[in-house]
Amino acid sequence: SMRRLPHATRPVASVFGLLLAFVLLGPDAAAQFRVGIVGGVNASAFDATAGADIDGSAGAHLGVFVDVGDAPIALRVGATYVSAGTIAAVPLQTEIRPDPRQPNLAVVVGDTPAGGFDVTCLALPIELHYRFDAPRVEPYAAIGPELRIPLGDQGADIEDAVLGTAVAFSVAGGVLFPLGPRSQVFGEIRYVADVSGFTDEARIDPDGPAGPFSEVTVESYQINLFSLRVGLLF
Numbered sequence: 677s678m679r680r681l682p683h684a685t686r687p688v689a690s691v692f693g694l695l696l697a698f699v700l701l702g703p704d705a706a707a708q709f710r711v712g713i714v715g716g717v718n719a720s721a722f723d724a725t726a727g728a729d730i731d732g733s734a735g736a737h738l739g740v741f742v743d744v745g746d747a748p749i750a751l752r753v754g755a756t757y758v759s760a761g762t763i764a765a766v767p768l769q770t771e772i773r774p775d776p777r778q779p780n781l782a783v784v785v786g787d788t789p790a791g792g793f794d795v796t797c798l799a800l801p802i803e804l805h806y807r808f809d810a811p812r813v814e815p816y817a818a819i820g821p822e823l824r825i826p827l828g829d830q831g832a833d834i835e836d837a838v839l840g841t842a843v844a845f846s847v848a849g850g851v852l853f854p855l856g857p858r859s860q861v862f863g864e865i866r867y868v869a870d871v872s873g874f875t876d877e878a879r880i881d882p883d884g885p886a887g888p889f890s891e892v893t894v895e896s897y898q899i900n901l902f903s904l905r906v907g908l909l910f
Contacts, residue, residue: 716905735759760795814852870898
């Protein structure tokens, strides 16, 4: 049977700990809470070194967020459902070693493809926004880390190789437009670079369905996202 990797929970706790510290240490900023919704389209750039066969890299996202603070600096924490695309197949780097039950079995090295799956995740971004002073509109820039929690069924071949929590880093730029006395609508261009990768190693039992393989490793690959999005800030 495949070895299941433990879920990484410490990064999630760190994000909420940072938010709590921001609120406690900055009471004036904490008084400025605003909520919003965001959605848009995204295109994935899967790391070419992984050799994954891509069915489609187009996707979409929809989420909610909270802004703490006001111009020129605000902290934004959100939760976004992301559909990043479809992978048709992932290469399994296969090394067949001599079977202890058959010492004369030759060593063979080859590639075995795993089945494909849809890449979906819950993204938890925490971003620092800086808003520039301009007449009528507010241009802004944003940077910050993002945690990704995989969703859905990745398929039995690599399910245990998918990390419980992945880490990425985002940079963004956009413009806020006034909409009524307090609300604002915005448009944004965003790029998210994968830091940790989406997968780790997985090992298959030599007596399992994969056959007499003493080790099968799923090559780790990265998922970078380029997004066009619009949102509403209340």
